[in-house]
Amino acid sequence: MFNREFSISGSSLKLLKLGERGVVSRLNNVNDRITQKLSAMGIFPGVSISLEQRFPRFIIKVGCDRFALSQDLIQAIYIRILDS
Template sequence: MLTTGFSVQGTSLKLLRSQERGVITRISSICDATAQKLRKLGLAPGQTIAIEQRFPRFIVRVGRDCHALDETVISAIYVRIVGH
């Protein structure tokens, strides 16, 4: 049984597989630089985010925009998984 990293309310973005989608439910307590980066990218709770690829770069799609995210940003985002 999986006991860490996942709940009915949300899971870490980094646990999603390629082509899975989720709705951003929260952004964890993070440093100001990471928060600023998220704002600049337009990532916020309520937005749908899709995993385009995980390797060699972690790339997500939000709306029509694609973004390559670093580990700090990936770890700050929590989502509720939605169907394809």
């Protein structure tokens, strides 16, 4: 039904499945504190991330680094899911 180039634009980070990759498409409803945290992690539009763990904490991989995200950070990140 879908070809290999299919992607979803502007989806919540919560939609990523284990091992899936996505590109940050936007940061939603962020305040200065959240912006600073995400910036310190190197997370901004255009950055590729992958989901390594969902429970008990969301752990994402950004480049060679791994980060555990709080709920407010998870809700701020919207991605375009990439087909593996």
